[in-house]
Amino acid sequence: MNPYEELGVKKDATRDQIRRAYRHKAAKHHPDKGGDTEAFKIIAEAYRTLANDKNRKRYDETGETSTGPRQYSQAKQLVCKMFLDKMRQSGFEKKNHFRSVQLELLQTIDADYEVLRTLNETKASFKYMLEHTIADSDMSEMLDENFKRLEREVSNCQAHIKLIEEALTYANKCSYDGSTDEKPTVFSGYLHTIG
Numbered sequence: 001m002n003p004y005e006e007l008g009v010k011k012d013a014t015r016d017q018i019r020r021a022y023r024h025k026a027a028k029h030h031p032d033k034g035g036d037t038e039a040f041k042i043i044a045e046a047y048r049t050l051a052n053d054k055n056r057k058r059y060d061e062t063g064e065t066s067t068g069p070r071q072y073s074q075a076k077q078l079v080c081k082m083f084l085d086k087m088r089q090s091g092f093e094k095k096n097h098f099r100s101v102q103l104e105l106l107q108t109i110d111a112d113y114e115v116l117r118t119l120n121e122t123k124a125s126f127k128y129m130l131e132h133t134i135a136d137s138d139m140s141e142m143l144d145e146n147f148k149r150l151e152r153e154v155s156n157c158q159a160h161i162k163l164i165e166e167a168l169t170y171a172n173k174c175s176y177d178g179s180t181d182e183k184p185t186v187f188s189g190y191l192h193t194i195g
Contacts, residue, residue, distance in 0.1 A: 003046035003059060011060075015051065022047040031148070037155050075166035079174065087119075098174045105168040109161060116157045123150040 004011055006019040025043045029035035048083045049055045081099060086097040133140045 001042060001046065003049040006046035007050065009050075013050075018047065018050045022051070031152055034148070037148075037152050041155070063139055075163055075170050078163070078167045079171045082171075088138070098171055102168060102171050105164055105171060108170070109164050112161045112164065113158060116154065116161065119154050119157060120148060123147065123154060126150060 004013070007013075007018060007025060009017055009021045013021070026040065026047075027033070029040040029043055031037045031040055041117055049059050082101045082104065083097050084182065086100050090097070130140065130143045130147055133143055
């Protein structure tokens with residue numbers, strides 16, 4: 001994605017020009033106003049990249065937009081929170097909490113894929129009904145609203161799956177080398193995280 005092209009601004013555009021271009025495109029593509037959800041996400045990402053001097057400089061130098069690191073840091077935060085929750089729940093006694101975090105993440109991904117499958121099946125049904133309904137009728141309007149809602153839910157589900165997959169990748173790089181018979185609140189080992 002080229003954020004300059006997405007917003008329709010030149011490479012030397014000012015902050016004010018970027019903000020105006022974003023507002024114009026966001027108003028046109030906002031999902032709550034009947035716009036395309038994916039187009040809106042791309043426009044929002046382009047704005048996040050160009051509106052922040054640090055992100056803009058990084059994009060100009062490397063071609064990297066702001067999504068990658070921000071999303072990955074959310075994944076890291078999720079794993080750390082889950083790890084600490086597991087430690088608290090066990091009274092700080094068990095050794096391999098990352099294994100239980102990994103299992104929970106795998107179960108979440110499985111459940112999300114099942115939800116995604118169901119949403120896509122439902123969406124396909126609504127699309128079929130929409131294609132076989134008289135245009136501009138009350139029924140057509142209702143089906144269209146539900147179809148757009150389902151598209152948003154599919155998009156949200158896909159984003160959640162991506163986050164959980166990144167969290168799982170991070171959790172697979174972590175380990176704790178403490179002993180299994182520690183007393184509560186006592187750590188004899190070290191927590192190792194990579195990346």
